Amino acid sequence: MMWSKAFVLSLQVACATTCAAEASSPVNSTLPSIDVELTPILDVVNYTGINGELVMDIHFANNETLLVLPLEMANAPSAQYTTETLEAWDCLGQLRLTQSDGTGSDSQPSRFWAVQRATQGPVVVRFKAKPYQIDPNAMVGPLFDIRSNGDGLLGSTWALVPLPPDNTAQYQFSLRWNLKHSPQDAKAAWTWGEGPAPVTISGTSATFLYTFWAVGSMSAYPSDSDSKPLSPDYSMYWLEQPPFDVDTIAAFVDKFFNYSSIFWKDTNGEPYRVFIRHNQETGTGGTALLRSFTFGWHDANSTAEDKLELLLSHEITHNWPQINDVNAAGTRYAEGTAEYYSLRLLWRNNQISTETYLSEMNARLKTYYLNPYVNLTDEDAYDQAWEARQAQTIPYGRGLIYLTNLDAQMRAVSNSDGRESLDTIVLELLDICRASSSQCTEVQLLKLLEKYLGQEGVEEYHAVSTGQPLIQPLEDSLGPCFEVIETQTNPAVFQWRFRDGKDASSEDCLI
Structure with missing residues (x-):
């Protein structure tokens, strides 16, 4: 995987600035920072994918594990990067990585990357992901994998972004979307906020990874003309028009989520987002993660709206x-x-x-x-x-x-x-x-x-x-x-x- 001279130069400038002041604390937080930029590639003929850049203000010792990514999450495949699709640098230049497979702390089969020398200054990781190639005859699993839908992509952050293996450490995360290779009407949405401007949140790796996202020519509820939802910062997104009335379903979900929030004494006002996926393989179903869930539909399995409402209520309840x-x-x-x-x-x-x-x-x-x-x-x-x-x-x-x-x-x-x-x-x-x-x-x-x-x-x-x-x-x-x-x-x-x-x-x- 080749990177441009401009990237190498920008890294050198960043390192010169950061390394000179690495003893000082971050401006906005005492937590180590992990900044992610995602660039969907949606405007290239015969190619769809997403490029990522990870900048970590973290020191790693010789032979220490830099990153881990599950290979599968309950049978759903991740981006499964290799040494050809994932590389890393620090202030001293490109980092040599050792790749190995094993079992992660979440009991999922995982891939690990370890550095072959101690790092200096910020560590920059770049990776290239493609949507999962679907077998139409396969059984529908949990909706974690990266999918192409319409003029866009959607999936879980868990399947896309590799992170350090310490799942108890606290970090300050930010996620920014670069839409330069996306349609002019493209939008980006993540569990914790809408793009393309960076969204910042603090927490463990689970706070960042156990989330969903979608990007591309996307419809959303509420639209600009809709009344304000009962639930604060509640939204629903889809890249392909489903065979059911989305507004009716979205209003039902809003009412149920609002009532459930009261019952579960959920008063933190955090966002709640629902993503709708078209399944290429026959089957429907939903999967919940933090403050969000994705549910899938298929033309051959048109679900009656009342049954769909029950499915969505089940997925929402997983939030508590x-x-x-x-x-x-x-x-x-x-x-x-x-x-x-x-x-x-x-x-x-x-x-x-x-x-x-x-x-x-x-x-x-x-x-x-x-x-x-x-x-x-x-x-x-x-x-x-x-x-x-x-x-x-x-x-x-x-x-x-x-x-x-x-x-x-x-x-x-x-x-x-x-x-x-x-x-x-x-x-x-x-x-x-x-x-x-x-x-x-x-x-x-x-x-x-x-x-x-x-x-x-x-x-x-x-x-x-x-x-x-x-x-x-x-x-x-x-x-x-x-x-x-x-x-x-x-x-x-x-x-x-x-x-x-x-x-x-x-x-x-x-x-």
Whole structure:
């Protein structure tokens, strides 16, 4: 990969300035800085890609790892740079890098680059990425990879930008877009802000990487003529026109996100962005990261707007309840709470009726019980998730049933006012997570179960993870207006129905 004389000269000037004053603190922050510039190449015939430049105000010792990039993220490929598409320099000239593959701190297969001498002054890294070449017959995975859509590109920062391997260090990041090789009407959007002017944010590498972006000839909601959204700094972006009414979907998401923010006590006013991707391979679905998510559509899988609204509500809910265990436990909690609270909060917010709520809950139970992998352990379902699509859905259904039972147990043991519920546990755990990321674990969840339900609650939690005996919803698990019945045998299917004499429109049914 050849770089221009102008780049080498500009690096020399930067080094001369920075090295002369490297003992001084950065102007705007005491944190080491990592500045990123992304240049989409959208105006070249027969070529589409994105060039990146990374400037790091960080010192690296001889043989120290300079950068790491996952090769895959839950089966979705990254840019997968090589020594031909990624190079680095410092004040002394070009850096010789040693490339190796292994497992990253996030348990993903990763590529590492180490420097062969100590660095001096700022380190500049340049890389060239191309969109992933799609196999139309492939199974749709998580939407992390870099894609070409219309006259633009979109993807996750996780798949695009390599960073130092220390995922606990705090940095000051900035992201700038250079649109000189983009259409005149091109726009750029990132989870933390719109371009092309630089957006600055401080945090760990996860704060920067676990985000989405899109650039090119792009449509957005709200447009200039739209009224102000209920949620501050909420936007939706798409590069190809979907087969559904985007404005209707965007307004629904806005209303749900606003209500959810209140429930989850989210008052920080951070942006929230939704990206819409056209999938070349057959399939739909969504993937959530920090303060944003991407969902995909395909012409052969036109999703009804009401079903799409439920999918998006699930992805939005991932923004709050989670634990940091990258394993089966983390997956069951994340997917179970997303299933449970996406429907429960839509119901509470009058965005779906009680009849729709019951129908959707029952549909999820039936899907779980008819799943041929229903008796897999949590661990086995986690290990087989990207080999067998039905195994991937086990934590969704199992987590949902477990949480409805937990809610019933919490209501049963609470005081006569009935104020204790599943809400008590998940909100208390969220407070712990906000106070300390390192404490946001399954261990803390188990402590809360013991606090409210005793050792029996902990034992039941572990028993459910074995997949046997088959988990069943408790009698009061959906509230006072519903009862549990077995609707099918061999295989057994348990669902809810209205109790005789109960009025679905009654406020007494809503919990």
